[in-house]
Amino acid sequence: xQELARTLTxxxxxxxxxxxxxxxxxxxxxxxxxxxxxxxxCDNCGAIHYQNPRMVVGTLPVWQGRVLLCKRAIExxxxxxxxxxxxxxxxxxxxAGAQRETLEEAGLQSELGALFSVIDVPQADQVHxxxxxxxxxxxxxxxQETLEAHWVEEADVPWDxxxxxxxxxxxxxxxxDRRAGQYGVHYLALPPRRG
Ligand SMILES: [Zn+2]
Numbered sequence: 001x002q003e004l005a006r007t008l009t010x011x012x013x014x015x016x017x018x019x020x021x022x023x024x025x026x027x028x029x030x031x032x033x034x035x036x037x038x039x040x041x042c043d044n045c046g047a048i049h050y051q052n053p054r055m056v057v058g059t060l061p062v063w064q065g066r067v068l069l070c071k072r073a074i075e076x077x078x079x080x081x082x083x084x085x086x087x088x089x090x091x092x093x094x095x096a097g098a099q100r101e102t103l104e105e106a107g108l109q110s111e112l113g114a115l116f117s118v119i120d121v122p123q124a125d126q127v128h129x130x131x132x133x134x135x136x137x138x139x140x141x142x143x144q145e146t147l148e149a150h151w152v153e154e155a156d157v158p159w160d161x162x163x164x165x166x167x168x169x170x171x172x173x174x175x176x177d178r179r180a181g182q183y184g185v186h187y188l189a190l191p192p193r194r195g
Contacts, residue, residue, distance in 0.1 A: 053126055
């Protein structure tokens, strides 16, 4: 059943819509009056379906100098290593979302620490946000989105097998800050989409 679900679900990109979610009519794509961008418009009920970037919220858990890495059990980037992170849910704060994802993916219960990185990913219409976590109880219980989870020394980080550029940038900044003896908040932006 899980295999079936995997083949039948995917993450549509670009996120254009065919039908109005308010009335079911066919949408047209054009620039609304007093706007500068193309939107999905419903000529039947007048709804304008704006699309905006999504937030991905996660954590960088640290225990005795080691960082937590999770091997992804789902696409995209199945089999690659990541920090615990996922899409923020409606009605949730970014901090609560990061904590929830950490619990879901690694089974790690912890108090959230400082905001560490905010990374724009215009290629994917996303913003990735990571919080530090100082861990006291390192017990892990990976959820169904994670094949395995480990506490990893800097020297053992599998840089070539990290799932996302935002994860490698966050880890690079973390180890650099640790060497400098001071942790900052890092705003970064990946190169924008071409064309
Ligand atoms: Zn409509």
